[in-house]
Amino acid sequence: MNEISIKQKDIIEKIQRRVYSTDRVIGILWGFLRRKPKAEPLDPRWLDIWLKYKSKAPGLLPQKLIKNIDKEIDSIEVVDGEIWKIKINSDTKITFLLGAGASAPSGIPTVDKLLSELWKRARKIGRKDLDKLAKWCDERNITNIEDLLTAAYISKFTATNRAITSLLDYFLFSRRRELEEEEKEYLVTRRRRALITSEIDVSSISFLQDTLQTLFGLLTGFMISASPNATHNAIVNFIKDHKNSSIITTNYDGCMDESILRNKMHLKGTIGSESEVNKPDAVQLIKMHGSINWAYCDSCQVVREFDLLELKETYEKDKLSFPVIGICKNCGGLRRPLLVPPLSFKFLMFPNLVDIWNSANQSIEEAGYLIVVGYSFSEADTYITKIISRSISMNKNQKMIIVNTDPNLSTTLRDRFSAHIDKFDKKRILKACESCEKILPNILKSILGKKDAKRISKSTSKS
Numbered sequence: 001m002n003e004i005s006i007k008q009k010d011i012i013e014k015i016q017r018r019v020y021s022t023d024r025v026i027g028i029l030w031g032f033l034r035r036k037p038k039a040e041p042l043d044p045r046w047l048d049i050w051l052k053y054k055s056k057a058p059g060l061l062p063q064k065l066i067k068n069i070d071k072e073i074d075s076i077e078v079v080d081g082e083i084w085k086i087k088i089n090s091d092t093k094i095t096f097l098l099g100a101g102a103s104a105p106s107g108i109p110t111v112d113k114l115l116s117e118l119w120k121r122a123r124k125i126g127r128k129d130l131d132k133l134a135k136w137c138d139e140r141n142i143t144n145i146e147d148l149l150t151a152a153y154i155s156k157f158t159a160t161n162r163a164i165t166s167l168l169d170y171f172l173f174s175r176r177r178e179l180e181e182e183e184k185e186y187l188v189t190r191r192r193r194a195l196i197t198s199e200i201d202v203s204s205i206s207f208l209q210d211t212l213q214t215l216f217g218l219l220t221g222f223m224i225s226a227s228p229n230a231t232h233n234a235i236v237n238f239i240k241d242h243k244n245s246s247i248i249t250t251n252y253d254g255c256m257d258e259s260i261l262r263n264k265m266h267l268k269g270t271i272g273s274e275s276e277v278n279k280p281d282a283v284q285l286i287k288m289h290g291s292i293n294w295a296y297c298d299s300c301q302v303v304r305e306f307d308l309l310e311l312k313e314t315y316e317k318d319k320l321s322f323p324v325i326g327i328c329k330n331c332g333g334l335r336r337p338l339l340v341p342p343l344s345f346k347f348l349m350f351p352n353l354v355d356i357w358n359s360a361n362q363s364i365e366e367a368g369y370l371i372v373v374g375y376s377f378s379e380a381d382t383y384i385t386k387i388i389s390r391s392i393s394m395n396k397n398q399k400m401i402i403v404n405t406d407p408n409l410s411t412t413l414r415d416r417f418s419a420h421i422d423k424f425d426k427k428r429i430l431k432a433c434e435s436c437e438k439i440l441p442n443i444l445k446s447i448l449g450k451k452d453a454k455r456i457s458k459s460t461s462k463s
């Protein structure tokens, strides 16, 4: 496989970091295209760069050269040609892995935009403590909800264990302590400070719990009313023709479930649907991080799955508000939504989900093709990356199709697997660098050998 050179990547990254003025970008692009070896492919990121800078080109380059650049940029392969050659038979197991990008067209913000959206909603509640937290995060440029939730959970956990708190203080602030040792003359100050760090404000724990609950309530508010988009429907249509498929999703929303249910199919693999296993048309849907219609009881650990479509209907008709906290029918304890926040140590928090994670693992290992849609392999999900990495290294025939607008993702994955797997064939990772609701329906039709599958070209998709 011909690779994009380090030099090319470097130029693109510098342009994206705005190292160069507009005039220079056009000069550099033209210079690069002129000198580049013919076999070296162009990075899809040039499409956006050219789209942005093209209007400035007429004053700087002759019309003929602009046309040449246009032609070169137009030849960029957004979707790996190999994808259109894939043909499967009924034995080929297909596993879909969906991430936030799959639900984004349904109006659910992706992780990077979630926090700012949540603060917007939180302001409507008019709670001073939340406003204060929002302001504090804003001032420190904390924009990732993963960071906020992880910190909140760690605090909640350590707050009940003094030894851990002191150890954290020791590990994180050992340099500060050394400095303090040196400043013996400020003995009194030091004592006072030591006292402050070792005592925890009890009210802060309940504030944290309350904050997380409120933020979660707001989070689910986005999701309960979201409807399936072309991505979800394309997957359902595909599964109608190819039963040997399963779906894994890290999304809590009900879009994938709804699309399956509205097509009069059944679900299996969700937390409360054991009874559906024997239905011949039951689609395996594995929701790794929980679901808006799942609830668990803090006291008796019983998990309950509610009918998603009923839940949506009662909410939309305003018959009942969507309950974030309820009362357990089993024991009278507090029932909370079974949603795994984007944390780095999910496994510790939700033993209820172990079976679900195991079936996700199995489903990944069995796949002939793993079709990854709008999933970005985030830092907080290292365990999914590890499952996939192990599966790819064990099963030499397994291939992945990465449907993601980020052109770096497939390159990063190819590099990562090459580093871990001996003689890794980079062609096993195929990319479709295009928004999933546009390209996935066509890829899936093509895989099934349907005649109406269109290869979308960037000239139509970018306009």
Ligand SMILES: [Zn+2]
Residues within 6 Å of the ligand: 297, 298, 299, 300, 301, 302, 328, 329, 330, 331, 332, 333
């Ligand atoms: Zn209970």
